[in-house]
Amino acid sequence: MSKMIKPYGDKLNDGMVQLSFTLPVKADLAEEAAKNIALKMGLADPHTVYHKDIGEGFTFVIVYGKCTHSVDVSKLKVTKVVEEWMGLDEVNEFVKKNIKRKVVVVGACIESDAHTVGIDAILNMKGFSGDYGFERYSAFKVYNMGAQVPCEELIRKAKEVNADVILISQIVTQQNIHLHNLTKLIDMIESEELRDKFLVIVGGPSINNKFAKELGYDAGFGKGTLPSHVATYAVKKVLSRMGKVKSKRKQC
Amino acid sequence: MNKLNLNRNKIAACRNYSKIIAADLQKIIDKNTTVSVERSILRLFGVDGVDKSGLPYPNILAEKIKEAGVLQYGAANVMASTMIQNRKNFKETVSLIILGKVKPLYVADKRNKQVVNRLSEYGISRVEKARKDRAKLQAKNPTGKGPWFYLIVATGNIYEDVKQARSAALNGANCIAVIRSTAQSLMDYVPYGATTTGFGGTYATQENFRIMRKALDEISVKLGRYIYLVNYCSGLCMCEIAAMGAMERLDMMLNDSMYGIIFRDINMYRTFIDQHFSRMINTQAGIIINTGEDNYLTTADAVKQAHTVLASEFINERLAKNAGMPEKLMGLGHAFEINPDIKNSFLLELAQAQMVREIFPESPIKYMPPTKHITGDIFKAHVIDSMFNLASVATNQSIHLLGILTEGIHTPFIQDRYLSIESAKYVMNAAKDMSTEVTFRKNGLIQKRANEVLDKALKMLGKIKKEGLLNALEQGCFADIKRPRKGGKGFEGVIAKAKEYTNPFEERWSLLK
Numbered sequence: 001m002s003k004m005i006k007p008y009g010d011k012l013n014d015g016m017v018q019l020s021f022t023l024p025v026k027a028d029l030a031e032e033a034a035k036n037i038a039l040k041m042g043l044a045d046p047h048t049v050y051h052k053d054i055g056e057g058f059t060f061v062i063v064y065g066k067c068t069h070s071v072d073v074s075k076l077k078v079t080k081v082v083e084e085w086m087g088l089d090e091v092n093e094f095v096k097k098n099i100k101r102k103v104v105v106v107g108a109c110i111e112s113d114a115h116t117v118g119i120d121a122i123l124n125m126k127g128f129s130g131d132y133g134f135e136r137y138s139a140f141k142v143y144n145m146g147a148q149v150p151c152e153e154l155i156r157k158a159k160e161v162n163a164d165v166i167l168i169s170q171i172v173t174q175q176n177i178h179l180h181n182l183t184k185l186i187d188m189i190e191s192e193e194l195r196d197k198f199l200v201i202v203g204g205p206s207i208n209n210k211f212a213k214e215l216g217y218d219a220g221f222g223k224g225t226l227p228s229h230v231a232t233y234a235v236k237k238v239l240s241r242m243g244k245v246k247s248k249r250k251q252c
Numbered sequence: 253m254n255k256l257n258l259n260r261n262k263i264a265a266c267r268n269y270s271k272i273i274a275a276d277l278q279k280i281i282d283k284n285t286t287v288s289v290e291r292s293i294l295r296l297f298g299v300d301g302v303d304k305s306g307l308p309y310p311n312i313l314a315e316k317i318k319e320a321g322v323l324q325y326g327a328a329n330v331m332a333s334t335m336i337q338n339r340k341n342f343k344e345t346v347s348l349i350i351l352g353k354v355k356p357l358y359v360a361d362k363r364n365k366q367v368v369n370r371l372s373e374y375g376i377s378r379v380e381k382a383r384k385d386r387a388k389l390q391a392k393n394p395t396g397k398g399p400w401f402y403l404i405v406a407t408g409n410i411y412e413d414v415k416q417a418r419s420a421a422l423n424g425a426n427c428i429a430v431i432r433s434t435a436q437s438l439m440d441y442v443p444y445g446a447t448t449t450g451f452g453g454t455y456a457t458q459e460n461f462r463i464m465r466k467a468l469d470e471i472s473v474k475l476g477r478y479i480y481l482v483n484y485c486s487g488l489c490m491c492e493i494a495a496m497g498a499m500e501r502l503d504m505m506l507n508d509s510m511y512g513i514i515f516r517d518i519n520m521y522r523t524f525i526d527q528h529f530s531r532m533i534n535t536q537a538g539i540i541i542n543t544g545e546d547n548y549l550t551t552a553d554a555v556k557q558a559h560t561v562l563a564s565e566f567i568n569e570r571l572a573k574n575a576g577m578p579e580k581l582m583g584l585g586h587a588f589e590i591n592p593d594i595k596n597s598f599l600l601e602l603a604q605a606q607m608v609r610e611i612f613p614e615s616p617i618k619y620m621p622p623t624k625h626i627t628g629d630i631f632k633a634h635v636i637d638s639m640f641n642l643a644s645v646a647t648n649q650s651i652h653l654l655g656i657l658t659e660g661i662h663t664p665f666i667q668d669r670y671l672s673i674e675s676a677k678y679v680m681n682a683a684k685d686m687s688t689e690v691t692f693r694k695n696g697l698i699q700k701r702a703n704e705v706l707d708k709a710l711k712m713l714g715k716i717k718k719e720g721l722l723n724a725l726e727q728g729c730f731a732d733i734k735r736p737r738k739g740g741k742g743f744e745g746v747i748a749k750a751k752e753y754t755n756p757f758e759e760r761w762s763l764l765k
Contacts, residue, residue, distance in 0.1 A: 022667045054670045055422035056415055112434055112451055116515075120551055126732060129591075129625075146517060148435055177451050205628070205660055223628050223660075 004070045015067035017043065022060050027051055030059035038065045086232045088132055095139035098239050102141040105134055105234070106158045107167040108149035111181040116147045118169035118204055122227045131226040139235060151185045155192065163198055164238045167230070170204040178204065179215075186216040199237050201230065253610055255692050256603070256702040262710050263611055266563075269713040270570040273721050278574055280521065281528045285753065287440075287745035288522070289529045290314050290327040292491040296375025296499075296757055297331065299346055300458065302444040309350060310492070311441045316349050317356045324750040325358040332367035333358045342371060360752060372756035375495070382501035383538045386478075389469065393478045395426055399619070399644050399652035401676060402482070406431035406663040408450035410460045414467045419666055421471045421479050423673045427504060427651065429482035430464060431663070432456050437487025437516050438741060442496065452663065456483050456493055461500040480504055482542070485530050486512055488522070488742050494530035498537035504583065504651075505534055508544035509571045510564065513725060514733050515547055519740035520725055524571075529758065531575035536761050539581065542651065543568045546587030546620035548731045554589040554624075558604055559708030560730055561586050565612065566713060567721070576762065579614035583651055587620035588640040596697060598639055603701035605647040606692075611706075619644050621655030630657040634675065641679035648687040652676070 009016025019038065023030050031048045038046030043065025050062040086094060095103060107123045109116055121128035123144045125135040134140045143161055145154060158166050168185065170178040182202060189195050202212050203221040212220020219233055291310040301309045317323045322330050334356050335345045348354035403425040405413040410430075417428045433450035436443075446463060447455045454460060461483065468479045480503035485493040490507070497505055509527045512518035534541055545561040545568075552560065565584045572582050586608050590597045608617055621640050626633045637655030644652045654672045656664045664672075692698045716724040728734035 020667065022665065052670070054419055054666065056419040058419060058666055060667045060670055115434070117550060124551070124732065126552065148438060 001074060002072045003074045004072050006070045007067050013070070015044070015065075015070075017065060017067050019043075019063045019065070020061065021063075022054070022058050024058055026057055027053040027059045030061055034061040034063050038063050041065075042068045044068050084232075085226075085229055086235075087228055088137055088231075091228065091231045091235055092137055092139045094239075095235050099139075099235065099242065103139055103165060103235060103238050104141045104143075104161055104163045105165045105167055106143045106145065106154065106161060106163040107134075107169070108145040108154050109147045109169045109171070110149055110151055110154060110185055112177055113147065113170055113181065115171035116169070118171055119144060119146075119167065122167065122169075122203065122225070122230055127227045129226060131228050133227045134231065137231060139231070151181075151188050154185070155188060155194070158198060159194070165199045165201065165234050168200070168202045170202060170207065178206070182215050182217070190216070199234060199241065201234065203230070253613065256606055256610055257694065257699050258607065258610060258702060258706060262706055266566045266706075266710050266713050267570070269710075269717045270566040272717050273567060273713070274570040274574055276720055277524055277571070277722075278528075281525050283749060284521065284525050285324075285326065285747055285749050285755070286522055286525050286742075287314050287318065287323070287747070288489055288491050288526050288742075289755070290317070290323060291489075292495040292529065292533070293327050293755060293757065294331075295492055295495045296379075297328075297342070297371045298374040303350070306444065308441050308444055309346065312350050313346065313356075316352075318747075320356045322356060322358040323747050324753065326749070326753045326755055328368045328371065328756050329364055329752060329754050330356050330358050331371065332364040333361060335367060336361060336363050358752075365754075368754060368756050372760065375499070375757060376760060378499045379533070379537050382499060383536075386501055386503065386538060389472060390478045393472050393476050395478050395480070398616070398648075398650040399680065400426035400480070400650065401673060402427040402429060402480075402618075402651050402653040403669055403673070404429050404431050404653075404656075404664060406453040408433065408452075408454055409448040410446055410454050410463050411448065413454055414464060416666055416669070417464065418467060418471050420669050420673070421468065421475065423670055424677055425479070425654075425669075425673065426477070427480040427482050428464070428468060429504075429506075430454050430456070430460070432484050437484070437512065438518075440488045440742065440745070442489050442492050456496075458496045458500060461496060461502060465500055465502070480540075482506070485534070486544075487516060488512075488518060488745075490523075490526040491530040491533060494533040494537075494539075497539060498533050501537075502539060504540045504542055505530075506544065507531065507534060507541040508585075509568050510725070510730065511544035511547060513735050513740065514730050515544075517735065517740045519743035519746070520722060520735060520737055521746045522740075522742040525746065527571065528575050529755070531572050531577050532758060532761055535575060535577040535581060536757075540583045540616055540651075541572065541577070541581060542583040542618045543585045545585045546589070546618075549587050549589040550624050551731050551733075554587070554591070555594070555600060557731075558705045559712055561604075562608070562611070562705055562709035563712045563716070564730060565608065566709070567716075569612065569615070579612070580616065582612070582615045583618040584608065584612055584615050585618040585620060588622050588643060588655075589620075589624050592622075592625055592636055598643065599698055600701055601639075601643045602647060603698040604705060605643050605649060606698070607702040607705060609647050609649065616650035618651040618653065619649040620653050621659070623659050626655075626659040628661060630661075633657045633659060634671070637672065638675050638679055641676045642683055642686075645680040645683050646686040646690065 006013045006015040007017050030051045034048045035046045046065035052060050107119045124133045127133035134142045207220040208222045209220045291314045294310040403420045405416040431453035433455045434452040443455045446459045472478045482504040485505040485507045512523045513520045545564045634657040656668050658668045
């Protein structure tokens with residue numbers, strides 16, 4: 001059954017949204033210009049509640065309007081990376097019982113990206129927001145290669161240590177540099193026919209699972225991800241892939 | 253000022269330990285030079301420009317001198333010798349060496365010194381002129397009492413940065429920092445000319461410095477308020493950027509003695525040698541440095557690791573003193589990074605901020621906004637930033653880097669900066685005299701916390717004194733990051749000085765102390 005919804009202000013389906021943005025015009029034109037922009041965005045009854053000259057010919061505006069569009073939520077598909085997260089002890093237990101060896105993880109910020117804050121949050125002993133990083137898990141053997149690692153070097157390392165998981169962080173997204181870097185890595189892994197060998201995961205503030213899969217990654221993790229989230233996904237997936245590899249061998 | 257009842261003997265003991273730690277290091281610094289130091293000297297002689305492939309002339313020259321096996325005498329001596337032996341002037345000698353027509357050489361000769369001194373006049377007079385120009389402009393257009401609002405522009409395009417910087421200044425900014433393109437710190441040369449593409453920031457080039465300086469001078473005069481221009485002298489070209497900034501009248505430079513080692517994996521010998529000369533240049537140019545202790549707290553826990561910030565500030569202070577820097581130029585850094593979910597987190601922040609203020613009373617303390625616990629909820633971020641603004645005015649901080657509600661989402665949009673300034677203006681006006689009106693309860697939570705952090709910093713410095721700073725860095729004392737002493741980038745650019753070595757700027761500026 002279809003279920004059509006709109007943004008909610010104080011009555012169901014009133015469509016109320018708030019916007020704030022800057023226009024490259026002086027204040028006298030801004031109120032009217034903002035209203036017209038909002039109309040073109042599909043907002044009915046737009047109302048510029050505030051505008052302020054912020055210098056250099058720019059004006060900041062706050063606009064309210066009623067969204068004229070609606071979406072059918074019954075038709076939406078949401079892909080969750082995994083259904084339930086495990087904690088550190090559970091992940092360790094899971095690996096001990098099922099995989100029976102350490103899962104080898106190689107992590108890096110690739111190419112131009114010099115910001116290790118993301119990869120460090122997931123891999124460093126300390127972890128993030130009270131959730132310990134991979135180095136604290138007995139389940140993992142971790143190689144954190146740090147920042148600005150060329151794709152070639154990362155792949156070489158992953159081969160050398162026989163990695164199960166490659167973990168990539170991309171923080172900087174200006175001019176879509178992350179797209180370029182991420183595509184390069186996957187292309188190189190594929191051209192060396194190593195795609196089945198590694199579980200390849202990417203994380204970063206503007207990454208999500210759908211986007212990562214479109215680029216050819218196994219999974220993507222965005223803002224608010226904790227180390228235990230990535231750990232849960234990684235160990236479960238590594239196990240299921242081990243199963244597949246085994247069964248393939250049997251068929252041969 | 254002693255609102256925290258801090259133990260003065262312990263503060264003195266921290267300074268004493270740092271003095272010993274820095275003295276050990278100074279022996280290494282004095283015995284060595286680096287390619288970056290030598291390129292800075294060439295830049296201060298007036299060498300500028302790039303070849304067809306974009307390689308800067310100072311790099312080509314330094315490389316040729318190194319290849320000829322004479323860099324240990326210093327680029328200054330080699331240039332003078334080569335000029336004298338070939339009977340050519342400086343400009344001719346530079347181009348002949350670059351073209352490979354003349355081999356750089358060193359011959360012990362009484363005339364060397366005279367030529368070296370003459371060559372150094374270019375840099376010395378330009379740096380002096382910049383300092384005097386600033387003093388004149390500041391006298392006519394006073395910046396006023398802090399906290400100074402420090403804002404960031406980072407479009408990648410210097411001309412777009414100018415627009416954003418002017419808008420920020422009009423709205424109330426006092427300091428404009430042009431964030432560098434991602435990873436410039438790891439490039440072993442400084443790009444050339446005006447640039448319009450960058451990633452996560454704009455390249456630091458001498459021409460970009462000039463363009464922004466000119467724009468900010470215009471707006472300073474228009475507003476009757478001198479606007480500080482900030483850039484980064486860190487990374488592999490630390491002292492070259494110091495030299496360029498000194499000549500183009502930058503006012504502040506991010507410059508930390510250990511940041512590159514810990515967070516960028518730059519070799520520790522290279523970093524310590526480079527920071528020393530860069531701080532001499534900054535001192536001479538009257539440039540305020542900003543140290544990077546805030547970075548420790550973006551990886552480590554801000555409550556548990558607060559003492560590492562203080563210990564590092566003591567070390568940075570001492571190393572700056574060893575370069576002849578007065579306290580009024582030492583913008584020691586710290587940050588508002590305690591988890592906002594912790595009970596009394598704001599009181600803990602107050603304790604730490606007041607502590608830094610009291611221990612370094614003459615220093616223009618640089619206070620960094622929350623970033624680690626900013627989640628993407630821009631509305632909550634705006635509230636946390638307001639608390640940060642309150643902590644800053646309540647503890648009388650000097651350089652206040654404004655928190656931005658869209659932290660972690662994108663580099664600031666023009667309206668993000670406007671909203672941030674509006675909040676800071678409101679809070680700092682509403683609580684203007686809080687620092688002199690409010691005292692802290694004796695042996696209360698705030699006093700106890702500050703003394704606890706001081707105790708731990710003293711212990712840490714005691715341990716570093718025993719081990720030596722290089723060993724401490726190898727063991728991961730700061731931010732839990734371990735760096736081997738011969739590892740990291742740029743180690744191959746460290747050269748032991750010959751007995752005849754000379755750095756005319758160091759000699760001249762040490763005399764002035």
